[in-house]
Amino acid sequence: MIARADYIEGMAKGMAVLESFDTERQRLNATLAAQRAGLTRAAARRHLLTLAHLGYLETDGSWFWLSPKVLRFSGSYLASSRLPRALQPTLDRLAARTGEGHSAVVLDGDQVVIIARSGPTRLLAYGLHLGARLPAHATSTGRVLLAGKAKAGFTAWLKGRELPRLTAHTTVEPRQLRRIVEQVRQQDFCVASEEHELGVHAASVPLRNLEGKVVAALNVVTRRERVASPVLEREVLPMLQEAAREVRPLL
Template sequence: MAQEIDSQSSEDRDFVASLEKGLLVIEAFDASRPRLTLSDVAKITGITRAAARRYLRTLTRLNYADFDGRYFSLSPRILRLGYAYLSSTALSTRLQPFLERISEETGESSSAAILDGDDIVYIARSATRRIMSIGLGVGSRLPAYCTSLGRAILANQPPETIEAYLNRVRLEPRTPKTITDKNEFRAILETARQQGYAFVDEELEFGLRSIAVPLVQENGQVTIALNISAQAARVPASEMEERFLPSLRSASEALHYTL
């Protein structure tokens, strides 16, 4: 009995209550509650307003949350906390057969990526040939703003998340074709959201075109996108949608029920 009490006491000493409360604050936000006031967070979590304020201010200071003067919302950086899961073998294993099928059907390289901070991170890939001047593989990072994968994900985020992203990021010209005007970029994201796919034509690198679709999960959120990349010399821009979109959409729809 004494050993059991000592064991429980040891477990209590090892339990970090402040971490528990911080995680409760993060978990207070979801698809139905993307923006919360300080009072909302205190009520949902059951902690005091003073404590909720400290946790929210800390999250904001660390760029895991945004604050507009009244409402708090989680920022894209929060995805880093889930990256270990999203890039895990289990997820990659589930995605890989779909990417390989896409590549088999189209003869082109296909990839899956998440948004991590202001970049995309590749979590699965089926490469048929080298299409960029740099090698790409699982874990590779690229700027979200000039990639079809990044745009497909960004286009399906809440407006405040998009604005927070644009307030942080400078749209650097990677090529003369890169969109660097933020108003034009907003319009491109809206077009991508409405049509259900994003197309990038030599904005990341000369000679590279890509098209991506969002992977909409059962809760309606978009954290993953799928794409096909092709060399501009082989595939005209006018043919990207007709040749590649059916395979991408088929995979996206199938994955909707498996992830």
């Protein structure tokens, strides 16, 4: 926890406004930004204007949208963080071996973030690009990372949380998600089919460091028949688990 005297409220509010932009709302005016960031309209307007002045937003005078300058944050992270650099060679080898898309993903609140990926561009599903943020409850990687939490930590994460329906197959009932996460915790892998996006079938395993802490998840996006037993147990899981053991000393 940060001491109250060290907390810069204005910076926190500005970041809340910046984080209000997402795939659902690419353009915001002051009213919408205020609603999303939990601010008054006047405060949201000042933050929007300041962010536009600094170059992080573009505007036509009424509506605001993200500018390319915000990519400096993700670019700096990907260039300087040890985790993506450590995992990239393994992802490249997996993609070359299978011809399928592979990703390394971390948990950030109620979303997962793709920090490294490799695979044929033609197989890249919509929204599965580097830096993409996906709902944790509806993805195989998210469920693996949630299972990596202590049970009390997962209970706190789930409490009062709305689980949006993204497709007809999405798990949106908290008790059902709790059962799924407990199963993932026991079996140490997860398969999710068409819960986040129709046509997307994925299998994931946890990536642990030498202390046993789950720091990321490794997945493959593949065909429906590849995530069905016995192919899953005979081919897909051994490949992912071998890769997880290979990178463990690097994490």
